[in-house]
Amino acid sequence: MTPSNALVQLTDVQKHFPIHQGFIIRKETGAVKAVDGVTIAIERGKTFGLVGESGCGKTTMAKLILRIETPTAGTITFDGKDVHKLKGSELRAYRETVQVVFQDPYSSLNPRMRIKEIIEEPLRTDPKFTKEQRKARIEELLKVIGLRPGSATRYPHQFSGGQRQRIAIARALAPSPSFIVLDEPVSSLDVSIRAQLMNLLKDLQREFHLTFLLISHDLAGVRYLADTIGVMYLGKIVESGGSPAVYGKPLHPYTHALLSNAMPSHPNAPRTEVILTGEVPSPINIPTGCRFHPRCPKVMPHCSKIEPQLQEAEPGHWVACHLYGDTNGAPTPKETAHATATSTAAGNAR
Amino acid sequence: MDSKPVLQVKDLKVQFATRHGLIKAVDGVTFDLHRGESLGIVGESGSGKSMTSLAVMRLVPPPNGRIVAGEIFLNGENLLKKSNSEMRDIRGGKIAMIFQDPMSSLNPAFTIGNQVGEAVALHQHLRGNELRKKVINALSLVKIPAPETRVKSFPHQMSGGMRQRVVGAIALSCEPEVLIADEPTTSLDVTVQAQYLRLLKEIQEEKQVAIILITHDLGIVARLCHRVAVMYAGRIVEIGSTEQIFDKPSHPYTIALLRSTPKLEGVSRLDSIEGEPPDPSNLPDGCRFAPRCKWAKDKCREAYPPRVQISDGHWADCWFAGDLK
Numbered sequence: 001m002t003p004s005n006a007l008v009q010l011t012d013v014q015k016h017f018p019i020h021q022g023f024i025i026r027k028e029t030g031a032v033k034a035v036d037g038v039t040i041a042i043e044r045g046k047t048f049g050l051v052g053e054s055g056c057g058k059t060t061m062a063k064l065i066l067r068i069e070t071p072t073a074g075t076i077t078f079d080g081k082d083v084h085k086l087k088g089s090e091l092r093a094y095r096e097t098v099q100v101v102f103q104d105p106y107s108s109l110n111p112r113m114r115i116k117e118i119i120e121e122p123l124r125t126d127p128k129f130t131k132e133q134r135k136a137r138i139e140e141l142l143k144v145i146g147l148r149p150g151s152a153t154r155y156p157h158q159f160s161g162g163q164r165q166r167i168a169i170a171r172a173l174a175p176s177p178s179f180i181v182l183d184e185p186v187s188s189l190d191v192s193i194r195a196q197l198m199n200l201l202k203d204l205q206r207e208f209h210l211t212f213l214l215i216s217h218d219l220a221g222v223r224y225l226a227d228t229i230g231v232m233y234l235g236k237i238v239e240s241g242g243s244p245a246v247y248g249k250p251l252h253p254y255t256h257a258l259l260s261n262a263m264p265s266h267p268n269a270p271r272t273e274v275i276l277t278g279e280v281p282s283p284i285n286i287p288t289g290c291r292f293h294p295r296c297p298k299v300m301p302h303c304s305k306i307e308p309q310l311q312e313a314e315p316g317h318w319v320a321c322h323l324y325g326d327t328n329g330a331p332t333p334k335e336t337a338h339a340t341a342t343s344t345a346a347g348n349a350r
Numbered sequence: 351m352d353s354k355p356v357l358q359v360k361d362l363k364v365q366f367a368t369r370h371g372l373i374k375a376v377d378g379v380t381f382d383l384h385r386g387e388s389l390g391i392v393g394e395s396g397s398g399k400s401m402t403s404l405a406v407m408r409l410v411p412p413p414n415g416r417i418v419a420g421e422i423f424l425n426g427e428n429l430l431k432k433s434n435s436e437m438r439d440i441r442g443g444k445i446a447m448i449f450q451d452p453m454s455s456l457n458p459a460f461t462i463g464n465q466v467g468e469a470v471a472l473h474q475h476l477r478g479n480e481l482r483k484k485v486i487n488a489l490s491l492v493k494i495p496a497p498e499t500r501v502k503s504f505p506h507q508m509s510g511g512m513r514q515r516v517v518g519a520i521a522l523s524c525e526p527e528v529l530i531a532d533e534p535t536t537s538l539d540v541t542v543q544a545q546y547l548r549l550l551k552e553i554q555e556e557k558q559v560a561i562i563l564i565t566h567d568l569g570i571v572a573r574l575c576h577r578v579a580v581m582y583a584g585r586i587v588e589i590g591s592t593e594q595i596f597d598k599p600s601h602p603y604t605i606a607l608l609r610s611t612p613k614l615e616g617v618s619r620l621d622s623i624e625g626e627p628p629d630p631s632n633l634p635d636g637c638r639f640a641p642r643c644k645w646a647k648d649k650c651r652e653a654y655p656p657r658v659q660i661s662d663g664h665w666a667d668c669w670f671a672g673d674l675k
Binding site for chain 2: 053190191192193194198199218220221223247257258259260263265266268269273275276277280
């Protein structure tokens with residue numbers, strides 16, 4: 001999984017949040033393993049869609065890339081540089097290059113700031129911009145996102161949800177980033193507004209050569225926007241690949257279940273419903289072996305003992321499941337990361 | 351399905367008096383619901399779908415909100431003529447409701463058994479062991495594992511999906527004839543949502559309860575409902591069987607909505623609906639969707655369109671219904 005044109009590369013990234021107990025003598029009694037060994041590459045100019053249920057570590061991963069959290073282990077590189085080792089001017093530049101759009105535009109915009117102040121804020125730290133240039137940039141951005149120039153002097157409460165999300169996108173675009181994290185960008189909006197926003201994001205990507213990390217649980221929406229998909233379950237990527245491949249021929253039983261549980265687009269749409277029992281286990285007590293085995297409809301005896309590693313079942317289509325390939329001789333995660341660049345069909349599909 | 355509907359709503363109007371003027375939240379809604387049938391009411395926030403269901407329960411928030419016109423018949427009896435105490439017997443007894451967020455619809459300070467039992471004790475006047483048995487029955491109906499021990503649990507000890515099942519158990523405990531589910535799965539994850547919808551469907555087939563499912567997700571409707579009513583700005587703009595609506599959508603809003611929904615099979619470009627829903631205190635004259643409709647003509651902006659029959663049981667409010675492509 002190391003395409004040559006990867007903009008963001010995560011290698012075996014872990015983030016464990018320690019749990020402390022006791023009041024006077026505080027002891028570490030465990031850890032929430034939010035992200036537990038993730039290796040992904042986000043290609044330049046493409047959209048990487050990260051799907052999974054709540055609590056699977058999607059947002060923590062975004063925070064690690066944004067340098068809001070520090071990883072417990074592993075490295076994150078951006079354009080070849082280790083993100084968590086950046087200092088001084090390089091770090092400042094990184095903070096401009098990488099932006100984020102949050103889920104809820106009702107809480108991500110300051111109600112006491114005018115729209116122009118909101119969009120201007122990320123530019124104010126940049127000495128390159130004079131006051132006039134900033135003003136011009138605000139007007140330009142409002143045009144790009146499809147709001148009237150007169151909107152600049154108004155406050156967030158005077159806008160609808162969809163317009164607010166446009167403003168949040170304008171703010172993210174202000175410092176001319178190359179990478180934007182979109183954390184559930186449309187899920188708080190009305191159905192008729194979602195398509196507008198998704199089309200806007202697509203257009204912006206093409207116009208400004210942006211790279212997106214799209215986090216969502218809406219499988220159909222991710223299918224529309226993303227070029228590559230990573231399916232996450234309890235802190236691990238269980239399947240990844242190009243979106244036509246993953247949606248057209250899901251390999252992991254969890255992906256299968258997710259897709260079959262997504263709502264159909266027609267009442268008579270053919271479906272083979274895989275109903276999973278139970279809910280996602282707690283990330284404090286991750287099941288042994290394959291973390292999906294307690295809910296897996298295709299569970300085998302050794303699934304609870306040996307943890308499957310991500311392997312290339314088909315060119316560019318990766319899956320971590322014992323159903324595919326020879327798992328006893330499965331390479332360790334490190335080997336996988338190296339092997340990927342050279343070998344094309346490491347594990348044959350069954 | 352019986353010929354005689356369990357629930358009939360006729361020309362229902364709900365209005366709110368606010369500082370910004372009169373808001374017509376529901377403006378002439380008519381539909382009926384049969385035994386064992388599920389009707390999906392689809393619409394955006396502010397389209398009046400939740401207010402319609404609250405009106406059926408006679409729970410429109412006073413003093414600003416008021417049902418100003420219309421009739422609601424439950425088994426032929428007009429609910430709008432009932433006294434408050436009669437309504438209290440009907441609510442939770444004959445008509446029950448499942449709300450969106452189980453976190454806020456369950457009381458964190460009482461056990462599950464207590465909360466399910468409250469409704470049963472009130473409506474069926476049971477006590478002691480009989481009550482306990484009934485509560486356990488209700489919990490096992492919604493497939494909560496080990497209901498005998500779960501009755502002593504508190505809401506925080508359960509997962510989101512389990513909590514929503516408890517809410518379902520409360521609603522179903524008194525064997526209602528009509529169940530209103532207002533976005534019951536919005537706060538749940540995909541796999542849990544599928545479990546819950548399947549459970550609702552099973553219970554419906556077993557108990558023949560009539561369900562009104564309020565949602566903004568056409569996919570949920572496609573999976574669960576027999577009929578669909580599409581609401582826009584306080585009115586039902588199209589109603590018909592689920593197949594009719596999906597195969598031959600006839601109101602421009604329904605057409606646009608279906609075209610703007612991303613699909614799992616993938617599409618190259620979504621046809622988005624431009625603009626925003628109208629301000630409910632300042633509704634446009636004529637068709638309410640006209641400002642966003644790409645087929646709109648002058649006639650659409652002048653007068654509200656008639657209800658046009660497309661086929662048996664399939665109606666749409668549009669001047670050009672049936673001729674749109």
